[in-house]
Amino acid sequence: MTQWTMKELSGWGRFPTTRSECALLEARADAREMLEARDGHAILAHGMGRSYGDAALLERGRVLLTSGLDEILGFDPETGWLECEAGVTLSELIERFLPRGFFPPVLPGTQFVSVGGAIGCNIHGKNHHVDGCFGDHVRAIDLLVASGEIVRCSREVHPELFWATVGGMGLTGVILSAQIQLYRVDSPAIEVETVRVENLDHFFEESSKSKDFTHVVSWIDTVKRGKAMGRGVMMRGRHAGSDASFDAGGVDRLASMLGKIADGKNFESNAWLNRFTITAFNEAYFRKERKGTHASTSHFAPFFFPLDAVQNWNYVYGPRGFLQYQFVVPSRDAVRAALEEVTRSGQFSFLSVIKEFGDQDHGGLSFPCEGITLAMDFPNTGAALMRLFERLDDLVLEAGGRVYMGKDARLSRPKMRAMYPEWVRWKEVRDEWDPERVFQSDLGIRLGLV
Numbered sequence: 001m002t003q004w005t006m007k008e009l010s011g012w013g014r015f016p017t018t019r020s021e022c023a024l025l026e027a028r029a030d031a032r033e034m035l036e037a038r039d040g041h042a043i044l045a046h047g048m049g050r051s052y053g054d055a056a057l058l059e060r061g062r063v064l065l066t067s068g069l070d071e072i073l074g075f076d077p078e079t080g081w082l083e084c085e086a087g088v089t090l091s092e093l094i095e096r097f098l099p100r101g102f103f104p105p106v107l108p109g110t111q112f113v114s115v116g117g118a119i120g121c122n123i124h125g126k127n128h129h130v131d132g133c134f135g136d137h138v139r140a141i142d143l144l145v146a147s148g149e150i151v152r153c154s155r156e157v158h159p160e161l162f163w164a165t166v167g168g169m170g171l172t173g174v175i176l177s178a179q180i181q182l183y184r185v186d187s188p189a190i191e192v193e194t195v196r197v198e199n200l201d202h203f204f205e206e207s208s209k210s211k212d213f214t215h216v217v218s219w220i221d222t223v224k225r226g227k228a229m230g231r232g233v234m235m236r237g238r239h240a241g242s243d244a245s246f247d248a249g250g251v252d253r254l255a256s257m258l259g260k261i262a263d264g265k266n267f268e269s270n271a272w273l274n275r276f277t278i279t280a281f282n283e284a285y286f287r288k289e290r291k292g293t294h295a296s297t298s299h300f301a302p303f304f305f306p307l308d309a310v311q312n313w314n315y316v317y318g319p320r321g322f323l324q325y326q327f328v329v330p331s332r333d334a335v336r337a338a339l340e341e342v343t344r345s346g347q348f349s350f351l352s353v354i355k356e357f358g359d360q361d362h363g364g365l366s367f368p369c370e371g372i373t374l375a376m377d378f379p380n381t382g383a384a385l386m387r388l389f390e391r392l393d394d395l396v397l398e399a400g401g402r403v404y405m406g407k408d409a410r411l412s413r414p415k416m417r418a419m420y421p422e423w424v425r426w427k428e429v430r431d432e433w434d435p436e437r438v439f440q441s442d443l444g445i446r447l448g449l450v
């Protein structure tokens with residue numbers, strides 16, 4: 001008998017927050033019964049809640065928490081093929097398989113995401129230019145669809161359902177398990193080069209010199225104007241050989257500065273977060289980096305997940321939460337224009353990250369496509385921030401780019417439709433498998449996807 005309990009839920013940005021009836025999905029065998037127990041309500045899978053906005057929320061419906069689906073179902077140490085349940089997190093995969101010499105194919109900026117969430121948002125990592133998205137490394141998915149059937153879909157069997165589910169934001173059904181390719185690595189160490197980037201032109205110059213590195217990402221100061229606009233710190237690396245040992249590399253610096261900021265803060269207020277403190281943090285982080293290019297060897301954790309070092313980092317922004325604006329555009333001029341817009345706006349992003357994606361586009365609702373992606377974290381200041389986002393939407397749209405739905409809480413329906421023209425075909429597939437609109441989310445309702 002399924003127990004539904006009212007719970008407060010939010011994404012990582014803690015905006016918006018909702019109250020929904022939730023139940024923990026503890027075994028794949030219970031999934032069908034739980035779908036029936038929804039009593040006519042719409043339903044949605046919720047993984048680790050690390051999407052930022054309302055992608056994993058459903059206020060007027062019921063939410064299935066997938067963290068109980070935590071079993072590894074099979075692993076072939078010859079090939080690296082893994083089959084696991086959808087609630088297994090990437091941190092658990094690292095913990096279990098790194099000692100055996102295997103690593104997940106794509107990692108976001110936190111390891112606390114579930115396999116179901118990684119597929120639902122078709123996440124990208126620092127290696128997108130080499131390895132594409134998470135979905136590129138998934139062979140098959142077992143999906144609970146609206147009829148109550150569990151359908152195995154892959155590139156060969158029900159390929160249209162497979163590709164609508166990869167990046168499908170949970171709107172095609174509940175992923176119960178998946179087959180994923182893990183990759184061989186020789187060590188937990190990463191050989192890193194840290195480059196102090198003096199401005200946006202310098203970023204593009206260094207980025208084009210980074211093709212031999214499998215993993216590249218840059219912190220960028222989105223407060224600084226003028227000649228130094230776009231300054232930052234690029235970190236590029238590759239998995240080290242078996243004889244590597246770690247040294248104190250530049251990549252630990254960000255984690256340790258964020259730790260000091262969070263330490264002792266009163267999370268009941270975000271009064272300490274203002275233009276002066278955000279400007280001072282960006283200045284201090286840039287200044288701590290030595291000029292030029294420096295090599296080091298880092299443990300994988302601070303390189304991949306600097307924010308994970310600070311527990312509940314998202315509470316630092318106070319009770320109103322924060323919003324991330326992440327977009328991708330094909331042109332450098334559009335990035336420059338976006339930075340100019342932000343630096344003029346009176347809104348301040350605390351932490352921002354920039355990266356060049358590789359030449360790949362899955363279509364459907366998947367976010368990555370060839371171009372430059374910029375992600376900025378803004379404290380929630382209400383209407384003024386929304387006005388900035390609207391202006392950025394127009395700029396991104398005009399440049400032929402798009403906003404990442406996994407980070408979104410406010411994009412409008414017409415703009416989403418213009419950014420993702422393939423939503424029409426995606427929706428045809430979804431409607432075929434879910435004609436009664438069983439699977440919904442607050443994001444899906446807002447954007448007219450369900």
Ligand SMILES: Cc1cc2nc3c(=O)[nH]c(=O)nc-3n(C[C@H](O)[C@H](O)[C@H](O)COP(=O)(O)OP(=O)(O)OC[C@H]3O[C@@H](n4cnc5c(N)ncnc54)[C@H](O)[C@@H]3O)c2cc1C
Nearest residue numbers: 047048049050051108109114116117120123124169170175
């Ligand atoms: C610090 C930080 C850094 C990040 N960096 C990146 C990054 O570099 N690249 C990137 O792409 N993303 C990044 N993200 C976003 C994050 O990787 C994605 O939002 C991911 O989907 C979160 O996984 P989750 O398990 O928390 O899913 P949730 O947030 O719970 O859900 C996300 C979506 O997946 C769906 N979903 C979840 N489980 C299932 C399931 N079993 N079946 C069907 N649908 C399901 C949900 O319905 C929802 O639509 C970052 C997030 C944080 C907090």
